[in-house]
Amino acid sequence: MPATLESTLVSAPLPSVRRLPRYLVFLKECRNLGRVVVSCTHIAEYLALDPTLVRKDLALTGIVGKPRIGYPVDELIASIETFLGWNNTSDAFLVGVGHLGKALLGFREFEARGLRIVAAFDADPARVGTSVHGREVLPMEKLANLVERMHIHIGIITVPRDAAQQVADALVKAGIRAIWNFTITSLHVPEGIVVENADLTPSLAALSSRLKAALETAEERRMLV
Amino acid sequence: MPATLESTLVSAPLPSVRRLPRYLVFLKECRNLGRVVVSCTHIAEYLALDPTLVRKDLALTGIVGKPRIGYPVDELIASIETFLGWNNTSDAFLVGVGHLGKALLGFREFEARGLRIVAAFDADPARVGTSVHGREVLPMEKLANLVERMHIHIGIITVPRDAAQQVADALVKAGIRAIWNFTITSLHVPEGIVVENADLTPSLAALSSRLKAALETAEERRMLV
DNA sequence: TAGATTGTTAATCGATTAACAATC
DNA sequence: TAGATTGTTAATCGATTAACAATC
Numbered sequence: 001m002p003a004t005l006e007s008t009l010v011s012a013p014l015p016s017v018r019r020l021p022r023y024l025v026f027l028k029e030c031r032n033l034g035r036v037v038v039s040c041t042h043i044a045e046y047l048a049l050d051p052t053l054v055r056k057d058l059a060l061t062g063i064v065g066k067p068r069i070g071y072p073v074d075e076l077i078a079s080i081e082t083f084l085g086w087n088n089t090s091d092a093f094l095v096g097v098g099h100l101g102k103a104l105l106g107f108r109e110f111e112a113r114g115l116r117i118v119a120a121f122d123a124d125p126a127r128v129g130t131s132v133h134g135r136e137v138l139p140m141e142k143l144a145n146l147v148e149r150m151h152i153h154i155g156i157i158t159v160p161r162d163a164a165q166q167v168a169d170a171l172v173k174a175g176i177r178a179i180w181n182f183t184i185t186s187l188h189v190p191e192g193i194v195v196e197n198a199d200l201t202p203s204l205a206a207l208s209s210r211l212k213a214a215l216e217t218a219e220e221r222r223m224l225v
Numbered sequence: 226m227p228a229t230l231e232s233t234l235v236s237a238p239l240p241s242v243r244r245l246p247r248y249l250v251f252l253k254e255c256r257n258l259g260r261v262v263v264s265c266t267h268i269a270e271y272l273a274l275d276p277t278l279v280r281k282d283l284a285l286t287g288i289v290g291k292p293r294i295g296y297p298v299d300e301l302i303a304s305i306e307t308f309l310g311w312n313n314t315s316d317a318f319l320v321g322v323g324h325l326g327k328a329l330l331g332f333r334e335f336e337a338r339g340l341r342i343v344a345a346f347d348a349d350p351a352r353v354g355t356s357v358h359g360r361e362v363l364p365m366e367k368l369a370n371l372v373e374r375m376h377i378h379i380g381i382i383t384v385p386r387d388a389a390q391q392v393a394d395a396l397v398k399a400g401i402r403a404i405w406n407f408t409i410t411s412l413h414v415p416e417g418i419v420v421e422n423a424d425l426t427p428s429l430a431a432l433s434s435r436l437k438a439a440l441e442t443a444e445e446r447r448m449l450v
Numbered sequence: 451t452a453g454a455t456t457g458t459t460a461a462t463c464g465a466t467t468a469a470c471a472a473t474c
Numbered sequence: 475t476a477g478a479t480t481g482t483t484a485a486t487c488g489a490t491t492a493a494c495a496a497t498c
Contacts, residue, residue, distance in 0.1 A: 039454080039455060039456090040455080040456080041454085041455075051455090052457095055455090055456070055457075055458095056457090056458095059456095059457075059458095064456090064457090065455080065456055065457085066455080066456075067454080067455050067456040067457085068453075068454050068455050068456080069454090069455075069456090070454095070455070070456085071456095
């Protein structure tokens with residue numbers, strides 16, 4: 001296989017990609033305050049990161065800074081947003097209109113971040129036909145046909161975890177290319193299909209673990225005094 | 226400073242901690258199927274991970290396996306749940322009763338994972354006094370007093386991002402020790418206060434980046450044929 | 451100019467993977 | 475016993491941090 005193919009198999013380093021949206025918050029604040037240029041030093045200080053790390057992250061997006069000056073704020077914002085694809089919107093389907101599914105359908109911010117949830121599906125006949133934040137809930141039977149007809153690439157799974165694999169199978173069979181999985185279930189999908197897990201449980205586990213360590217440290221410190 | 230203090234400053238490796246809940250899903254499936262023992266090989270295969278990685282993660286929880294046999298399923302489940310603190314529940318306050326805040330208040334699963342959201346607060350007078358999933362929404366003025374009286378350690382922030390820092394300040398001042406931050410805002414808190422970020426935007430950015438790479442790879446592969 | 455900042459190369463660090471002896 | 479699996483030590487890998495020349 002030629003090297004060019006191999007080279008595109010990997011996306012940009014994911015830790016870097018995940019930091020980019022946080023830079024944008026700070027940069028837009030700078031813009032609001034009328035700042036014209038900003039340095040990695042300032043960004044890094046605000047986000048409690050290493051300046052070199054920020055510099056490498058920004059370089060990923062293709063921007064070139066000026067030594068001693070920094071980066072033009074407007075240009076940097078545009079560069080990051082283009083890199084993240086926040087300019088051209090992707091359409092997505094959502095499956096499972098429970099508490100979380102409804103909340104996601106209500107997030108207007110997604111559209112400014114390149115994601116438009118254009119349809120919602122549910123297996124529960126009682127939910128089908130109802131309207132959630134202006135979108136009618138459709139029956140699962142319509143999923144496959146609509147994915148193909150509307151060239152949908154992204155499926156969002158917000159069903160109970162026991163149903164997640166089954167829904168993933170249906171989405172993949174219908175031709176979806178990426179799944180945003182809000183269940184803790186580890187999905188099995190064919191090679192080449194992207195699964196991004198967004199279930200909250202791992203984050204909660206990390207929170208508990210860190211809190212426990214912090215409380216123990218504080219307790220020990222107290223005992224030493 | 227003595228070495229013992231230093232040693233407790235760090236929690237367990239967070240990547241490991243984040244994987245533990247996913248092991249539990251598989252283990253409980255095993256239990257339901259009547260399996261008595263399970264090996265790292267099986268867990269790793271199911272979750273598409275390296276067996277050694279799984280073994281080290283499990284060792285973190287203190288369990289000891291039997292060569293050639295594996296681990297007793299029941300014991301392993303108990304070991305992980307104890308390690309994660311899913312047995313003894315922590316009380317938490319939630320601030321910001323919008324779409325997401327309401328959805329979180331509706332998640333009954335949190336209680337089985339050691340988190341009980343005991344009260345909700347909002348700055349909007351129109352929301353104060355209403356009831357969400359059986360909990361009355363309280364005014365921000367009551368926050369500080371109740372945190373202290375109820376010995377609350379965890380604050381959940383689900384307000385609009387512009388209000389996040391202000392809410393974090395109020396929580397910290399009231400004596401909270403850990404913040405589960407559902408906004409993209411990078412919070413500034415005193416040393417020793419834990420901030421776990423759970424905003425969806427970084428995950429969405431990773432999804433987009435990976436999808437883009439996957440589509441490009443597929444396209445290149447198509448061109449080569 | 452002087453010096454803050456960029457871009458880049460090298461060193462470090464931590465997590466993952468490989469290797470292998472011990473063992474039920 | 476034979477061999478699958480554990481626990482552990484060593485090697486690898488990737489991300490972060492340090493060092494430093496180039497430069498506006």
